[in-house]
Amino acid sequence: MADERETARGFGHRPTGRSKPAVTPPDRAATKRSQTVSTVLVAGAGLAALSLGSLDRTVPGRDVLVYPDVTACAADAIRTADDCLSAYNVARAAYPSSAPHYESLPRCEQHHGSNHCETDGTVDLPDPMRFVPRMAGYLLGRTAADGVTPEPVYDHSSGENGHHGAYCTGSGGRITTGSGAHASSGTLKSGSAQATKFGGFGNSGRGFSSFGGS
Amino acid sequence: MRRIACGERPGWRSIARDAGFAFHTIDGEPYWDESHAYAFTLAEIEDDIEGPSGELHALCLDFAAQAVTDERILASLAIPEPVWDTVRASWRRRDPSLYGRLDFSYGGTGPAKLLEYNADTPTALYETAVFQWLWLEQGLKDGRLPAGSDQFNALHERLIARLAEIAPPGLFAFAADTSGPEDLGTAGYLQDCAVQAGCETILLDLAQIGLRADGAFCGPDERPFAALFKLYPWEWAFQDAFGSAVAAAPTRFLEPPWKMVLSNKGLLAHLWAREPGHPNLLPAFFEGDPACASLGGAYVRKPLLSREGANVEIFSEGARIAGADGPYGADGFIRQGLAALPCFDGRRPLLGAWIVGDAPAGLCIRESDGPITGDGALFVPHLIEPG
Numbered sequence: 001m002a003d004e005r006e007t008a009r010g011f012g013h014r015p016t017g018r019s020k021p022a023v024t025p026p027d028r029a030a031t032k033r034s035q036t037v038s039t040v041l042v043a044g045a046g047l048a049a050l051s052l053g054s055l056d057r058t059v060p061g062r063d064v065l066v067y068p069d070v071t072a073c074a075a076d077a078i079r080t081a082d083d084c085l086s087a088y089n090v091a092r093a094a095y096p097s098s099a100p101h102y103e104s105l106p107r108c109e110q111h112h113g114s115n116h117c118e119t120d121g122t123v124d125l126p127d128p129m130r131f132v133p134r135m136a137g138y139l140l141g142r143t144a145a146d147g148v149t150p151e152p153v154y155d156h157s158s159g160e161n162g163h164h165g166a167y168c169t170g171s172g173g174r175i176t177t178g179s180g181a182h183a184s185s186g187t188l189k190s191g192s193a194q195a196t197k198f199g200g201f202g203n204s205g206r207g208f209s210s211f212g213g214s
Numbered sequence: 215m216r217r218i219a220c221g222e223r224p225g226w227r228s229i230a231r232d233a234g235f236a237f238h239t240i241d242g243e244p245y246w247d248e249s250h251a252y253a254f255t256l257a258e259i260e261d262d263i264e265g266p267s268g269e270l271h272a273l274c275l276d277f278a279a280q281a282v283t284d285e286r287i288l289a290s291l292a293i294p295e296p297v298w299d300t301v302r303a304s305w306r307r308r309d310p311s312l313y314g315r316l317d318f319s320y321g322g323t324g325p326a327k328l329l330e331y332n333a334d335t336p337t338a339l340y341e342t343a344v345f346q347w348l349w350l351e352q353g354l355k356d357g358r359l360p361a362g363s364d365q366f367n368a369l370h371e372r373l374i375a376r377l378a379e380i381a382p383p384g385l386f387a388f389a390a391d392t393s394g395p396e397d398l399g400t401a402g403y404l405q406d407c408a409v410q411a412g413c414e415t416i417l418l419d420l421a422q423i424g425l426r427a428d429g430a431f432c433g434p435d436e437r438p439f440a441a442l443f444k445l446y447p448w449e450w451a452f453q454d455a456f457g458s459a460v461a462a463a464p465t466r467f468l469e470p471p472w473k474m475v476l477s478n479k480g481l482l483a484h485l486w487a488r489e490p491g492h493p494n495l496l497p498a499f500f501e502g503d504p505a506c507a508s509l510g511g512a513y514v515r516k517p518l519l520s521r522e523g524a525n526v527e528i529f530s531e532g533a534r535i536a537g538a539d540g541p542y543g544a545d546g547f548i549r550q551g552l553a554a555l556p557c558f559d560g561r562r563p564l565l566g567a568w569i570v571g572d573a574p575a576g577l578c579i580r581e582s583d584g585p586i587t588g589d590g591a592l593f594v595p596h597l598i599e600p601g
Contacts, residue, residue, distance in 0.1 A: 031364045031365075032256075032259065032364050032365065032366045032367070032368065032598060033347060033350065033364060033365040033366070033367040033368060033576075034343070034347060034367060034368050034369070034370045034371040035371065036371075037343065037344055037347045037348070037370045037371075038410075039233075039234065039344060039403070039406045040406055040409055040410060041402065041405065041406040041409060042233070042234035042340070042344070042402060042403055042406050145383075145384060145385075145414075146437065147384070147430070147437055147438040149428065195427065196424045196425065196426045196427065196432060196436050197424060197425045197455075197456075198421070198422065198423070198424045198425075198434075199421050199455075200423070200425055200454055200455035200456030200459075201389070201420045201421070201423045201444070201446065201451060201454050201455075201456050202391065202419070202420030202421045202423075202446065202454065203454050203455070204449075204450035204451070204453040204454050205446075205447070205450045
């Protein structure tokens with residue numbers, strides 16, 4: 001394992017970019033070898049000291065954007081108006097099935113604050129799980145490449161009343177924003193239902209190189 | 215084809231250090247050896263190695279197309295039945311492959327004979343593409359090598375071009391057992407090529423790979439991988455806890471799962487059955503096939519899955535004359551006609567012909583002192599003599 005190499009190194013992400021060729025032989029028209037060979041990472045660090053992804057397994061918070069509606073999202077101009085709308089549509093479509101359901105209004109309001117819950121009309125009696133939080137807004141990634149699936153978010157009660165910038169997701173994820181309900185930036189901590197698993201590759205064999213024959 | 219004494223470059227170790235080549239010496243034993251080199255004529259390279267490599271790779275693709283429609287073939291390769299759909303789906307999606315290495319017995323006379331296809335997890339990539347190339351360029355500049363010498367080695371350029379062609383938008387991850395310098399070097403070098411191809415990349419250990427609730431594979435920060443290069447054999451990956459998640463994952467793997475049908479010694483028996491008498495193939499049969507008797511007493515017994523020559527045994531006149539220990543063999547064996555490695559000054563070279571995408575791209579040579587090329591074999595550079 002590579003833990004020793006990890007100290008003080010960040011994630012192993014590499015920016016895109018192109019390097020200048022290290023060697024450019026002259027007059028190379030019809031050879032069977034590369035015209036130029038240069039490396040951008042290997043030559044600096046050496047193959048044994050390349051920066052690996054962090055081994056920190058604690059789930060880091062993800063930076064996400066949170067808005068009450070499409071208008072607020074578009075006005076913020078971090079994502080395009082089209083992105084804001086399509087993300088909202090994804091979140092809105094997920095709302096009926098992904099919203100947490102409660103057996104009573106008080107239980108729902110205990111989690112989400114007073115006046116933030118209603119009855120889910122699609123749930124038939126006698127199923128008691130008829131009470132859901134209203135969709136307070138939605139979250140989306142800061143960029144499309146972040147790979148964040150847009151989700152509805154709900155007010156999350158903290159103490160007396162109001163949420164002090166706290167939202168939650170249907171799976172129990174918590175979102176904290178810096179400056180109140182309409183702040184665009186939030187940090188999402190995954191709920192337990194969304195836990196990503198690690199360590200599922202590499203246990204059947206280690207340390208081989210594939211060069212052999214006879 | 216000749217073995218020439220060209221002498222080492224003075225200070226090549228510091229050149230290697232500057233170039234980032236960290237494993238020229240492994241556990242105190244030499245791995246890179248430039249005291250000698252192999253010299254080929256252009257005709258030997260083009261007619262005997264490059265041409266046959268491209269043709270054999272095409273035959274392998276034809277075979278893969280049949281294998282995914284024939285459960286008997288998948289079973290003959292000891293591919294577990296729960297994996298069949300994943301293999302078939304990756305072929306039908308046309309998941310692109312990046313690279314592979316065909317290993318040949320060849321000594322300059324007669325056709326090169328295919329010994330195996332390392333189609334899933336070949337290594338020796340960096341030292342072929344970069345350090346061997348630098349050796350030639352510096353030898354030409356210093357006058358140590360004959361002016362006008364060339365090398366069959368477009369690997370670096372082809373890898374970058376291929377990665378640019380097949381990389382999906384998003385994060386491209388490169389994973390290996392990073393405790394092994396060769397494996398780390400191969401994955402790290404490919405990451406370097408991907409950066410030069412314009413990709414956003416991450417390099418990580420196999421154990422750092424995560425599986426998100428939405429089914430995508432990811433790194434420690436949970437950002438999903440659009441593509442994941444894994445220097446880790448599929449037969450092991452599918453035994454792991456995450457193996458069953460591959461089928462539904464949006465992550466595209468390199469090499470793709472369909473490469474399992476080529477990275478298997480059973481391929482050699484199937485190729486021979488499809489193309490009996492092909493000049494670049496050796497007769498080969500699954501053990502237990504009565505046709506094994508046609509090999510007479512001189513054959514090589516190989517496990518379907520093995521690496522670095524492990525568990526390979528050579529028989530002559532029916533007697534075992536050489537063998538290598540190892541952990542493989544539980545899945546069955548083939549027997550292949552013996553094409554002894556040629557002998558130059560008591561040394562036995564094995565030729566590795568690289569395929570990038572679907573085209574031959576370069577050559578590397580591993581040299582050993584015995585008839586089975588194992589993990590102690592030296593990497594010896596090559597050149598094409600001026601015409």
